[in-house]
Amino acid sequence: xxxxxxxxxxxxxxxxxxxxxxxxxGRGGTSTRGHKxxxxxxxxxxxxxxxxxxxxLQRRLPKFGxxxxxxxxxxxxxxxxxxxxxxxxxxKIDLDVLQEAGFINATQLVKILGNGxxxxxxxxxxxxxxxxxxxxxxxxxxxxxVYGMTAEEA
Numbered sequence: 001x002x003x004x005x006x007x008x009x010x011x012x013x014x015x016x017x018x019x020x021x022x023x024x025x026g027r028g029g030t031s032t033r034g035h036k037x038x039x040x041x042x043x044x045x046x047x048x049x050x051x052x053x054x055x056x057l058q059r060r061l062p063k064f065g066x067x068x069x070x071x072x073x074x075x076x077x078x079x080x081x082x083x084x085x086x087x088x089x090x091x092k093i094d095l096d097v098l099q100e101a102g103f104i105n106a107t108q109l110v111k112i113l114g115n116g117x118x119x120x121x122x123x124x125x126x127x128x129x130x131x132x133x134x135x136x137x138x139x140x141x142x143x144x145x146v147y148g149m150t151a152e153e154a
Contacts, residue, residue, distance in 0.1 A: 074128055075108040079136055080116025082124065094125040118142065 020031040033040040049056045081103060082093055090097060098104050112124060114132030121141035129137075129144050137144045 072109065074111035075104050076113050077103050077110055077126070078113050078115040079118050079133060082112070082122060083116060083118050083120070086118065086120040086122055091120060092123045095127075112137075112144070 017027060017032075018025060019027045022028045030040065038044050049058055051057070077098060085093055085097065085101060095104065095110060098110060099106060104110055109127040111128040111130065112126045112133045113130050114136055118136050118140045122137060123143050123145070124137055125145045125147060127147060129146065134144045
């Protein structure tokens with residue numbers, strides 16, 4: 001084997017199609033693009049959503065709905081869940097405790113709702129409370145605090 005007789009392996013290379021090099025090549029004339037029309041021209045690119053002149057889907061369907069970008073999304077946690085934590089001996093409940101217990105993610109805001117009952121005095125700190133949750137927590141001798149203020153101020 002010498003440099004002058006090196007060849008690629010059998011079947012590893014293909015010869016490229018020489019398009020538009022005269023009628024004798026078999027690929028001259030229309031250069032494999034068919035006859036006339038926009039698709040045969042250079043620079044053609046179909047518009048996104050174009051359906052051949054038929055009214056496109058995004059124009060056939062009506063516009064509807066509204067997304068309020070000021071909406072605050074809370075993760076709901078019920079009093080029954082807080083009571084389950086109290087049964088394990090946790091009386092001071094805040095976002096870190098709820099995250100460790102698996103009720104919320106690190107980025108979620110929490111609203112305490114009044115479904116269930118609390119029998120232990122709990123010190124609960126959350127982003128929001130329902131009125132029934134505040135009554136139930138305070139009736140059990142506990143304290144409901146919105147981050148930075150008491151629940152009544154919020």
